[in-house]
Amino acid sequence: MARSWTKECFKDGDQFKADHFNRDADGIAQQFNGQLDQNNMPLNGCHSEQLKVPQRVSNAFGVNTVSSYMPTQSYHYAQWRITNTNTTDYNVDPASIYATNWEEDNWDPFWNLFDYSVVTQGSRIRFESKEGMIIGGVTINVEQRTGRARGGGDPGWTKNTSAYDAMEIGIFCNGVLIGRSGKIYTGAYCLDIPFSTPIGTQYTEIVVKWFRDQESFIDGDPWHTLEVDHGLYFYMSGMLLWARNQYR
Amino acid sequence: MGEEPVQMSNNLIYTNGQAGQPSNANNETDNFFNQLATDSGQIDQSNTRTEWVSTRHIDWQDKPLIKMYAHRDNSNHSSNNYNGTTYQTVTHGGSGSTELTFTAVPFRVGDVFRYHFNFRTNPSNNDLGANKGRDYFWVKAQIQIDTGGGATWTDLGFDTRNSFGTHRAAAGSDYPCAGYRMYGMTFIHIPGYTGTVTGMRVQVRTEHNSMNLNMENWNQQLKVVGA
Numbered sequence: 001m002a003r004s005w006t007k008e009c010f011k012d013g014d015q016f017k018a019d020h021f022n023r024d025a026d027g028i029a030q031q032f033n034g035q036l037d038q039n040n041m042p043l044n045g046c047h048s049e050q051l052k053v054p055q056r057v058s059n060a061f062g063v064n065t066v067s068s069y070m071p072t073q074s075y076h077y078a079q080w081r082i083t084n085t086n087t088t089d090y091n092v093d094p095a096s097i098y099a100t101n102w103e104e105d106n107w108d109p110f111w112n113l114f115d116y117s118v119v120t121q122g123s124r125i126r127f128e129s130k131e132g133m134i135i136g137g138v139t140i141n142v143e144q145r146t147g148r149a150r151g152g153g154d155p156g157w158t159k160n161t162s163a164y165d166a167m168e169i170g171i172f173c174n175g176v177l178i179g180r181s182g183k184i185y186t187g188a189y190c191l192d193i194p195f196s197t198p199i200g201t202q203y204t205e206i207v208v209k210w211f212r213d214q215e216s217f218i219d220g221d222p223w224h225t226l227e228v229d230h231g232l233y234f235y236m237s238g239m240l241l242w243a244r245n246q247y248r
Numbered sequence: 249m250g251e252e253p254v255q256m257s258n259n260l261i262y263t264n265g266q267a268g269q270p271s272n273a274n275n276e277t278d279n280f281f282n283q284l285a286t287d288s289g290q291i292d293q294s295n296t297r298t299e300w301v302s303t304r305h306i307d308w309q310d311k312p313l314i315k316m317y318a319h320r321d322n323s324n325h326s327s328n329n330y331n332g333t334t335y336q337t338v339t340h341g342g343s344g345s346t347e348l349t350f351t352a353v354p355f356r357v358g359d360v361f362r363y364h365f366n367f368r369t370n371p372s373n374n375d376l377g378a379n380k381g382r383d384y385f386w387v388k389a390q391i392q393i394d395t396g397g398g399a400t401w402t403d404l405g406f407d408t409r410n411s412f413g414t415h416r417a418a419a420g421s422d423y424p425c426a427g428y429r430m431y432g433m434t435f436i437h438i439p440g441y442t443g444t445v446t447g448m449r450v451q452v453r454t455e456h457n458s459m460n461l462n463m464e465n466w467n468q469q470l471k472v473v474g475a
Contacts (some may be wrong), residue, residue: 056438070360081406186391
Protein backbone atom coordinates (compact mmCIF):
# COMPACT_ATOMS: atom_id res chain seq x y z
CA MET A 1 0.00 0.00 0.00
CA ALA A 2 1.80 3.07 -1.22
CA ARG A 3 1.77 6.17 0.87
CA SER A 4 1.09 9.12 -1.38
CA TRP A 5 -0.70 12.42 -1.40
CA THR A 6 -0.98 15.51 -3.47
CA LYS A 7 0.97 18.51 -2.42
CA GLU A 8 -1.27 21.49 -1.69
CA CYS A 9 0.10 24.91 -2.48
CA PHE A 10 -1.28 27.83 -0.54
CA LYS A 11 -0.25 31.21 0.51
CA ASP A 12 -0.17 32.58 3.97
CA GLY A 13 -3.68 33.25 5.16
CA ASP A 14 -5.42 30.66 2.95
CA GLN A 15 -7.81 28.30 4.59
CA PHE A 16 -6.86 24.67 4.43
CA LYS A 17 -10.06 22.65 4.26
CA ALA A 18 -10.63 19.18 5.53
CA ASP A 19 -11.50 18.15 1.99
CA HIS A 20 -7.88 18.54 1.09
CA PHE A 21 -6.97 15.83 3.50
CA ASN A 22 -9.91 13.65 2.84
CA ARG A 23 -9.38 13.50 -0.86
CA ASP A 24 -5.90 12.12 -0.41
CA ALA A 25 -6.98 9.72 2.27
CA ASP A 26 -9.94 8.52 0.29
CA GLY A 27 -8.01 6.18 -1.97
CA ILE A 28 -6.46 4.46 0.96
CA ALA A 29 -9.58 4.45 3.06
CA GLN A 30 -11.45 2.65 0.30
CA GLN A 31 -9.15 -0.24 0.69
CA PHE A 32 -10.11 -0.54 4.30
CA ASN A 33 -13.72 -0.64 3.32
CA GLY A 34 -13.72 -3.93 1.58
CA GLN A 35 -11.57 -3.67 -1.47
CA LEU A 36 -8.46 -4.71 0.30
CA ASP A 37 -9.54 -8.34 -0.14
CA GLN A 38 -9.59 -7.87 -3.85
CA ASN A 39 -6.14 -6.40 -3.95
CA ASN A 40 -4.62 -9.04 -1.78
CA MET A 41 -6.43 -12.04 -3.17
CA PRO A 42 -7.88 -12.07 -6.67
CA LEU A 43 -11.62 -12.41 -6.83
CA ASN A 44 -11.25 -15.80 -8.48
CA GLY A 45 -8.47 -16.84 -6.15
CA CYS A 46 -10.80 -18.69 -3.87
CA HIS A 47 -14.44 -19.56 -4.16
CA SER A 48 -16.93 -21.72 -2.43
CA GLU A 49 -16.24 -24.79 -4.55
CA GLN A 50 -12.73 -24.87 -3.19
CA LEU A 51 -13.88 -24.99 0.37
CA LYS A 52 -15.50 -28.39 0.03
CA VAL A 53 -14.10 -31.55 1.48
CA PRO A 54 -13.67 -34.51 -0.91
CA GLN A 55 -16.94 -36.18 -1.79
CA ARG A 56 -16.73 -39.95 -2.04
CA VAL A 57 -19.24 -41.60 -4.34
CA SER A 58 -19.58 -45.34 -4.81
CA ASN A 59 -21.26 -47.15 -7.68
CA ALA A 60 -23.11 -44.13 -9.01
CA PHE A 61 -23.46 -45.55 -12.53
CA GLY A 62 -23.74 -49.28 -12.05
CA VAL A 63 -20.18 -50.51 -12.61
CA ASN A 64 -18.85 -50.24 -9.06
CA THR A 65 -16.71 -47.19 -9.67
CA VAL A 66 -15.50 -45.49 -6.51
CA SER A 67 -14.97 -41.78 -7.00
CA SER A 68 -13.65 -38.87 -5.00
CA TYR A 69 -14.65 -35.45 -6.25
CA MET A 70 -12.30 -32.80 -4.94
CA PRO A 71 -12.04 -29.04 -5.50
CA THR A 72 -9.45 -29.17 -8.26
CA GLN A 73 -9.55 -32.77 -9.43
CA SER A 74 -11.36 -36.06 -9.10
CA TYR A 75 -10.18 -39.66 -8.77
CA HIS A 76 -12.03 -42.77 -9.89
CA TYR A 77 -11.22 -46.46 -9.75
CA ALA A 78 -12.64 -49.93 -9.89
CA GLN A 79 -10.93 -53.25 -9.45
CA TRP A 80 -11.40 -56.93 -10.05
CA ARG A 81 -9.82 -58.88 -7.26
CA ILE A 82 -10.14 -62.64 -7.09
CA THR A 83 -9.07 -65.22 -4.61
CA ASN A 84 -6.06 -66.60 -6.36
CA THR A 85 -5.09 -70.14 -5.58
CA ASN A 86 -2.10 -72.26 -6.32
CA THR A 87 -1.95 -74.16 -9.52
CA THR A 88 -0.62 -77.60 -10.06
CA ASP A 89 2.49 -78.07 -12.13
CA TYR A 90 2.07 -77.17 -15.77
CA ASN A 91 -1.41 -75.88 -15.13
CA VAL A 92 -2.31 -72.34 -15.97
CA ASP A 93 -5.41 -71.24 -14.27
CA PRO A 94 -6.50 -70.97 -10.66
CA ALA A 95 -10.18 -71.70 -10.37
CA SER A 96 -11.41 -68.13 -10.35
CA ILE A 97 -9.15 -66.74 -13.06
CA TYR A 98 -10.74 -65.25 -16.14
CA ALA A 99 -9.96 -67.62 -19.00
CA THR A 100 -11.45 -67.43 -22.45
CA ASN A 101 -10.92 -69.78 -25.36
CA TRP A 102 -11.23 -68.38 -28.84
CA GLU A 103 -12.69 -71.53 -30.29
CA GLU A 104 -15.39 -71.83 -27.67
CA ASP A 105 -16.05 -68.17 -26.95
CA ASN A 106 -16.01 -66.85 -30.50
CA TRP A 107 -13.58 -63.98 -30.18
CA ASP A 108 -13.18 -61.37 -32.76
CA PRO A 109 -9.63 -61.01 -33.97
CA PHE A 110 -9.90 -57.39 -32.87
CA TRP A 111 -10.48 -55.54 -29.62
CA ASN A 112 -12.62 -57.61 -27.27
CA LEU A 113 -14.53 -56.58 -24.18
CA PHE A 114 -14.13 -58.57 -21.02
CA ASP A 115 -17.12 -60.73 -20.24
CA TYR A 116 -18.93 -58.62 -17.69
CA SER A 117 -20.77 -61.62 -16.33
CA VAL A 118 -17.41 -62.95 -15.13
CA VAL A 119 -15.30 -59.83 -14.75
CA THR A 120 -18.04 -58.06 -12.89
CA GLN A 121 -16.05 -54.94 -12.14
CA GLY A 122 -12.67 -53.38 -12.78
CA SER A 123 -12.66 -53.21 -16.55
CA ARG A 124 -14.91 -50.13 -16.67
CA ILE A 125 -15.22 -46.89 -14.75
CA ARG A 126 -17.91 -44.27 -15.20
CA PHE A 127 -17.99 -40.79 -13.75
CA GLU A 128 -18.85 -37.14 -14.34
CA SER A 129 -15.82 -35.40 -15.75
CA LYS A 130 -15.08 -31.71 -15.92
CA GLU A 131 -13.23 -29.97 -18.68
CA GLY A 132 -9.53 -30.63 -18.34
CA MET A 133 -7.32 -33.67 -18.59
CA ILE A 134 -7.69 -37.29 -17.66
CA ILE A 135 -4.56 -39.03 -16.48
CA GLY A 136 -4.82 -42.61 -15.37
CA GLY A 137 -3.69 -46.15 -15.66
CA VAL A 138 -4.64 -49.76 -15.59
CA THR A 139 -2.72 -52.35 -13.60
CA ILE A 140 -3.64 -55.71 -15.03
CA ASN A 141 -2.45 -59.28 -14.81
CA VAL A 142 -2.62 -60.91 -18.21
CA GLU A 143 -1.31 -64.19 -19.47
CA GLN A 144 -1.00 -66.24 -22.58
CA ARG A 145 0.82 -69.47 -23.26
CA THR A 146 2.06 -71.55 -26.07
CA GLY A 147 0.29 -74.75 -26.99
CA ARG A 148 1.29 -77.97 -28.64
CA ALA A 149 -0.38 -79.77 -31.48
CA ARG A 150 0.03 -83.22 -32.94
CA GLY A 151 -0.73 -84.39 -36.40
CA GLY A 152 -1.04 -87.84 -37.93
CA GLY A 153 0.36 -88.98 -41.23
CA ASP A 154 3.62 -90.59 -42.09
CA PRO A 155 5.57 -89.67 -40.18
CA GLY A 156 3.54 -88.14 -37.37
CA TRP A 157 4.62 -84.77 -36.05
CA THR A 158 4.22 -82.39 -33.15
CA LYS A 159 4.45 -78.65 -33.29
CA ASN A 160 4.41 -75.80 -30.83
CA THR A 161 1.52 -73.44 -31.40
CA SER A 162 0.94 -69.79 -30.68
CA ALA A 163 4.60 -69.31 -29.86
CA TYR A 164 4.69 -65.98 -31.67
CA ASP A 165 1.18 -64.78 -31.09
CA ALA A 166 0.86 -61.51 -29.24
CA MET A 167 -1.69 -60.07 -26.90
CA GLU A 168 -2.41 -56.46 -26.21
CA ILE A 169 -4.37 -54.31 -23.77
CA GLY A 170 -6.11 -51.11 -24.84
CA ILE A 171 -7.90 -48.39 -22.91
CA PHE A 172 -10.83 -46.58 -24.51
CA CYS A 173 -12.35 -43.32 -23.29
CA ASN A 174 -15.85 -42.79 -24.64
CA GLY A 175 -15.00 -45.16 -27.45
CA VAL A 176 -11.67 -43.64 -28.42
CA LEU A 177 -8.43 -45.55 -27.95
CA ILE A 178 -6.29 -43.50 -25.56
CA GLY A 179 -3.70 -46.02 -24.33
CA ARG A 180 -2.31 -49.41 -25.22
CA SER A 181 0.27 -51.81 -23.96
CA GLY A 182 1.96 -52.69 -27.21
CA LYS A 183 2.42 -56.32 -28.12
CA ILE A 184 3.03 -58.69 -25.24
CA TYR A 185 4.20 -62.25 -25.79
CA THR A 186 4.13 -65.50 -23.88
CA GLY A 187 4.08 -65.24 -20.12
CA ALA A 188 2.09 -63.96 -17.16
CA TYR A 189 2.60 -60.28 -16.61
CA CYS A 190 1.49 -57.52 -14.33
CA LEU A 191 1.27 -54.59 -16.70
CA ASP A 192 1.05 -50.99 -15.56
CA ILE A 193 -0.24 -49.04 -18.53
CA PRO A 194 -0.64 -45.25 -18.37
CA PHE A 195 -2.98 -43.16 -20.46
CA SER A 196 -4.07 -39.57 -20.79
CA THR A 197 -6.55 -37.59 -22.82
CA PRO A 198 -8.23 -34.20 -22.90
CA ILE A 199 -11.81 -34.34 -21.68
CA GLY A 200 -14.87 -32.13 -21.55
CA THR A 201 -17.52 -31.60 -18.95
CA GLN A 202 -19.51 -34.72 -19.62
CA TYR A 203 -20.43 -38.23 -18.65
CA THR A 204 -17.34 -40.33 -19.18
CA GLU A 205 -16.79 -44.05 -19.51
CA ILE A 206 -13.35 -45.64 -19.66
CA VAL A 207 -13.17 -49.27 -20.77
CA VAL A 208 -10.33 -51.78 -20.92
CA LYS A 209 -10.28 -54.14 -23.90
CA TRP A 210 -7.97 -56.92 -24.93
CA PHE A 211 -6.62 -58.24 -28.18
CA ARG A 212 -5.15 -61.68 -28.76
CA ASP A 213 -3.60 -62.98 -31.91
CA GLN A 214 -4.44 -66.47 -33.09
CA GLU A 215 -2.22 -67.94 -35.71
CA SER A 216 -5.14 -69.97 -36.90
CA PHE A 217 -6.87 -66.77 -37.90
CA ILE A 218 -4.53 -66.70 -40.82
CA ASP A 219 -5.92 -69.78 -42.50
CA GLY A 220 -8.98 -70.26 -40.35
CA ASP A 221 -7.97 -73.78 -39.52
CA PRO A 222 -7.06 -74.47 -35.90
CA TRP A 223 -4.95 -77.39 -34.83
CA HIS A 224 -7.47 -80.06 -34.19
CA THR A 225 -5.30 -82.47 -32.33
CA LEU A 226 -3.98 -80.61 -29.38
CA GLU A 227 -1.66 -82.01 -26.82
CA VAL A 228 -1.85 -78.74 -24.94
CA ASP A 229 -4.57 -76.22 -25.68
CA HIS A 230 -3.12 -73.28 -23.74
CA GLY A 231 -2.37 -71.51 -26.98
CA LEU A 232 -6.06 -70.99 -27.55
CA TYR A 233 -6.57 -69.03 -24.35
CA PHE A 234 -6.35 -65.53 -23.04
CA TYR A 235 -6.15 -65.18 -19.26
CA MET A 236 -6.65 -62.32 -16.83
CA SER A 237 -6.31 -62.67 -13.06
CA GLY A 238 -6.70 -59.17 -11.67
CA MET A 239 -7.25 -55.61 -12.76
CA LEU A 240 -7.42 -52.13 -11.30
CA LEU A 241 -8.47 -49.29 -13.57
CA TRP A 242 -8.13 -45.73 -12.32
CA ALA A 243 -8.30 -42.21 -13.65
CA ARG A 244 -7.62 -38.75 -12.36
CA ASN A 245 -9.50 -35.82 -13.85
CA GLN A 246 -7.51 -32.62 -13.44
CA TYR A 247 -9.87 -29.70 -13.94
CA ARG A 248 -8.87 -26.91 -16.22
CA MET B 249 -10.88 -18.25 14.36
CA GLY B 250 -10.21 -17.92 18.05
CA GLU B 251 -8.43 -14.61 17.75
CA GLU B 252 -9.80 -11.12 17.99
CA PRO B 253 -9.31 -9.19 14.78
CA VAL B 254 -6.60 -6.56 14.89
CA GLN B 255 -8.15 -3.19 15.58
CA MET B 256 -7.18 -0.32 13.37
CA SER B 257 -6.14 2.85 15.17
CA ASN B 258 -5.34 5.20 12.36
CA ASN B 259 -8.42 7.35 12.30
CA LEU B 260 -7.98 10.50 10.30
CA ILE B 261 -7.88 13.30 12.87
CA TYR B 262 -7.61 16.91 12.04
CA THR B 263 -8.29 20.21 13.63
CA ASN B 264 -11.20 22.19 12.44
CA GLY B 265 -10.04 25.05 10.32
CA GLN B 266 -10.66 28.59 11.38
CA ALA B 267 -11.06 31.46 9.02
CA GLY B 268 -7.83 33.23 8.52
CA GLN B 269 -5.78 30.69 10.47
CA PRO B 270 -3.64 27.84 9.19
CA SER B 271 -4.94 24.54 10.40
CA ASN B 272 -2.12 22.17 9.59
CA ALA B 273 0.32 23.43 12.12
CA ASN B 274 0.21 20.20 14.11
CA ASN B 275 1.19 17.81 11.33
CA GLU B 276 -2.02 15.83 11.53
CA THR B 277 -1.64 14.67 7.97
CA ASP B 278 1.89 13.42 8.41
CA ASN B 279 0.99 11.59 11.56
CA PHE B 280 -1.95 10.03 9.86
CA PHE B 281 -0.10 8.74 6.85
CA ASN B 282 2.89 7.63 8.86
CA GLN B 283 0.67 5.56 11.05
CA LEU B 284 -1.13 4.26 8.03
CA ALA B 285 2.09 3.01 6.51
CA THR B 286 3.11 1.39 9.75
CA ASP B 287 -0.20 -0.40 10.04
CA SER B 288 -0.37 -1.55 6.46
CA GLY B 289 1.20 -4.87 7.26
CA GLN B 290 -1.38 -5.57 9.91
CA ILE B 291 -4.10 -4.41 7.63
CA ASP B 292 -3.15 -6.87 4.95
CA GLN B 293 -3.04 -9.69 7.40
CA SER B 294 -6.31 -8.96 9.09
CA ASN B 295 -8.21 -8.29 5.91
CA THR B 296 -7.08 -11.40 4.10
CA ARG B 297 -9.50 -13.93 5.39
CA THR B 298 -7.24 -16.29 7.17
CA GLU B 299 -9.88 -18.93 7.43
CA TRP B 300 -9.61 -19.43 3.67
CA VAL B 301 -6.21 -20.93 4.09
CA SER B 302 -6.80 -22.65 7.38
CA THR B 303 -7.09 -26.38 7.72
CA ARG B 304 -10.58 -26.19 9.10
CA HIS B 305 -12.44 -25.90 5.85
CA ILE B 306 -10.33 -27.15 3.03
CA ASP B 307 -7.56 -29.11 4.62
CA TRP B 308 -4.92 -27.18 2.82
CA GLN B 309 -1.54 -27.70 4.33
CA ASP B 310 1.97 -26.84 3.31
CA LYS B 311 1.51 -29.04 0.28
CA PRO B 312 -2.12 -28.54 -0.49
CA LEU B 313 -2.69 -31.40 -2.89
CA ILE B 314 -0.54 -34.11 -1.37
CA LYS B 315 -1.13 -34.66 2.30
CA MET B 316 1.51 -37.32 2.61
CA TYR B 317 4.28 -38.72 0.47
CA ALA B 318 6.43 -41.68 1.47
CA HIS B 319 9.04 -43.22 -0.73
CA ARG B 320 11.81 -45.75 -0.53
CA ASP B 321 13.90 -47.52 -3.12
CA ASN B 322 16.62 -50.10 -3.24
CA SER B 323 19.41 -47.58 -3.55
CA ASN B 324 22.30 -50.00 -3.95
CA HIS B 325 20.58 -52.17 -6.57
CA SER B 326 21.24 -55.35 -4.63
CA SER B 327 19.29 -58.50 -5.36
CA ASN B 328 17.87 -61.23 -3.22
CA ASN B 329 16.18 -64.56 -3.76
CA TYR B 330 12.75 -65.22 -2.34
CA ASN B 331 10.98 -68.52 -2.29
CA GLY B 332 8.28 -70.12 -0.26
CA THR B 333 4.60 -70.58 -0.77
CA THR B 334 3.51 -68.21 1.97
CA TYR B 335 3.80 -64.48 1.70
CA GLN B 336 6.92 -62.85 3.06
CA THR B 337 7.98 -59.24 3.12
CA VAL B 338 10.58 -57.99 0.67
CA THR B 339 13.30 -56.91 3.06
CA HIS B 340 16.44 -56.42 1.03
CA GLY B 341 17.63 -53.05 -0.18
CA GLY B 342 20.21 -50.37 0.34
CA SER B 343 17.72 -48.15 2.17
CA GLY B 344 16.10 -50.86 4.21
CA SER B 345 13.08 -53.07 3.87
CA THR B 346 10.07 -52.33 1.72
CA GLU B 347 8.29 -52.23 5.06
CA LEU B 348 8.44 -48.52 5.74
CA THR B 349 6.58 -47.16 8.73
CA PHE B 350 6.07 -43.54 9.61
CA THR B 351 4.25 -41.20 11.94
CA ALA B 352 0.50 -41.67 11.69
CA VAL B 353 -1.14 -39.58 9.01
CA PRO B 354 -4.89 -39.11 9.41
CA PHE B 355 -7.11 -39.63 6.39
CA ARG B 356 -10.73 -38.86 5.75
CA VAL B 357 -13.51 -40.33 3.68
CA GLY B 358 -12.72 -39.40 0.11
CA ASP B 359 -8.99 -38.98 0.49
CA VAL B 360 -7.10 -40.84 -2.21
CA PHE B 361 -4.33 -43.34 -1.62
CA ARG B 362 -2.09 -43.53 -4.62
CA TYR B 363 0.45 -46.32 -4.46
CA HIS B 364 3.11 -47.48 -6.87
CA PHE B 365 5.66 -50.25 -6.77
CA ASN B 366 8.00 -51.49 -9.45
CA PHE B 367 10.84 -53.93 -9.46
CA ARG B 368 13.23 -55.82 -11.67
CA THR B 369 13.92 -59.49 -11.78
CA ASN B 370 16.97 -61.29 -13.00
CA PRO B 371 15.85 -64.59 -14.46
CA SER B 372 19.36 -65.84 -14.98
CA ASN B 373 19.44 -66.68 -11.31
CA ASN B 374 16.03 -68.25 -11.31
CA ASP B 375 16.89 -71.81 -12.19
CA LEU B 376 14.10 -71.80 -14.71
CA GLY B 377 15.36 -74.80 -16.57
CA ALA B 378 14.78 -77.01 -13.54
CA ASN B 379 11.41 -75.45 -12.79
CA LYS B 380 9.61 -75.46 -16.07
CA GLY B 381 5.96 -74.97 -15.39
CA ARG B 382 6.62 -73.89 -11.82
CA ASP B 383 7.73 -70.35 -12.25
CA TYR B 384 4.76 -68.38 -11.04
CA PHE B 385 5.37 -65.78 -8.38
CA TRP B 386 3.01 -63.43 -6.62
CA VAL B 387 3.50 -59.87 -5.48
CA LYS B 388 1.15 -57.82 -3.39
CA ALA B 389 1.17 -54.44 -1.68
CA GLN B 390 -0.08 -53.61 1.78
CA ILE B 391 -0.62 -50.49 3.81
CA GLN B 392 -0.84 -50.33 7.56
CA ILE B 393 -3.96 -48.51 8.61
CA ASP B 394 -5.82 -47.99 11.84
CA THR B 395 -9.54 -47.45 11.54
CA GLY B 396 -10.18 -47.66 15.23
CA GLY B 397 -9.24 -51.23 16.02
CA GLY B 398 -5.47 -50.90 15.98
CA ALA B 399 -2.93 -50.77 13.19
CA THR B 400 -3.50 -53.56 10.66
CA TRP B 401 -1.68 -54.49 7.48
CA THR B 402 -4.29 -54.37 4.76
CA ASP B 403 -4.06 -55.48 1.14
CA LEU B 404 -4.08 -52.77 -1.47
CA GLY B 405 -5.29 -53.44 -4.97
CA PHE B 406 -5.05 -57.10 -5.90
CA ASP B 407 -2.49 -59.88 -5.65
CA THR B 408 -0.49 -59.89 -8.85
CA ARG B 409 0.55 -63.16 -10.45
CA ASN B 410 3.52 -63.29 -12.73
CA SER B 411 5.84 -65.71 -14.43
CA PHE B 412 8.96 -65.64 -16.51
CA GLY B 413 7.50 -66.91 -19.71
CA THR B 414 7.91 -70.63 -19.85
CA HIS B 415 5.02 -72.50 -21.27
CA ARG B 416 2.89 -74.86 -19.26
CA ALA B 417 3.53 -78.31 -20.57
CA ALA B 418 5.70 -81.22 -19.54
CA ALA B 419 6.94 -81.63 -23.08
CA GLY B 420 7.68 -79.29 -25.91
CA SER B 421 9.49 -76.07 -26.34
CA ASP B 422 10.55 -73.86 -23.52
CA TYR B 423 10.80 -70.11 -23.45
CA PRO B 424 12.62 -69.08 -20.31
CA CYS B 425 13.09 -65.47 -21.29
CA ALA B 426 16.54 -64.58 -20.03
CA GLY B 427 17.35 -61.03 -19.13
CA TYR B 428 15.92 -58.36 -16.94
CA ARG B 429 12.21 -57.93 -16.58
CA MET B 430 10.54 -54.96 -15.01
CA TYR B 431 7.15 -55.22 -13.41
CA GLY B 432 5.05 -52.39 -12.05
CA MET B 433 1.80 -51.87 -10.26
CA THR B 434 -0.19 -48.78 -9.45
CA PHE B 435 -3.09 -49.00 -7.04
CA ILE B 436 -5.70 -46.45 -6.04
CA HIS B 437 -7.79 -46.68 -2.93
CA ILE B 438 -10.46 -44.24 -1.80
CA PRO B 439 -11.56 -45.16 1.73
CA GLY B 440 -15.13 -44.87 2.86
CA TYR B 441 -13.94 -44.55 6.43
CA THR B 442 -11.57 -42.47 8.48
CA GLY B 443 -8.38 -43.54 10.17
CA THR B 444 -4.64 -43.18 10.11
CA VAL B 445 -2.01 -44.70 7.87
CA THR B 446 1.34 -45.66 9.36
CA GLY B 447 3.16 -47.83 6.85
CA MET B 448 3.52 -49.60 3.55
CA ARG B 449 5.23 -52.78 2.39
CA VAL B 450 5.47 -55.43 -0.33
CA GLN B 451 5.10 -59.15 0.06
CA VAL B 452 5.94 -61.95 -2.35
CA ARG B 453 5.63 -65.68 -2.62
CA THR B 454 6.34 -68.38 -5.17
CA GLU B 455 4.00 -71.17 -6.14
CA HIS B 456 6.72 -73.75 -5.71
CA ASN B 457 9.41 -73.89 -3.10
CA SER B 458 11.92 -75.03 -5.67
CA MET B 459 11.69 -71.79 -7.64
CA ASN B 460 13.47 -68.64 -6.56
CA LEU B 461 12.15 -65.21 -7.28
CA ASN B 462 15.25 -63.13 -7.74
CA MET B 463 14.24 -59.55 -7.11
CA GLU B 464 16.64 -56.76 -7.83
CA ASN B 465 15.88 -53.07 -7.96
CA TRP B 466 12.66 -51.92 -6.45
CA ASN B 467 10.96 -48.61 -5.93
CA GLN B 468 7.99 -47.97 -3.69
CA GLN B 469 5.94 -44.88 -3.03
CA LEU B 470 2.67 -43.90 -1.42
CA LYS B 471 0.81 -40.63 -1.64
CA VAL B 472 -2.31 -39.48 0.12
CA VAL B 473 -4.08 -36.88 -1.96
CA GLY B 474 -6.54 -34.69 -0.15
CA ALA B 475 -7.74 -31.67 -2.11
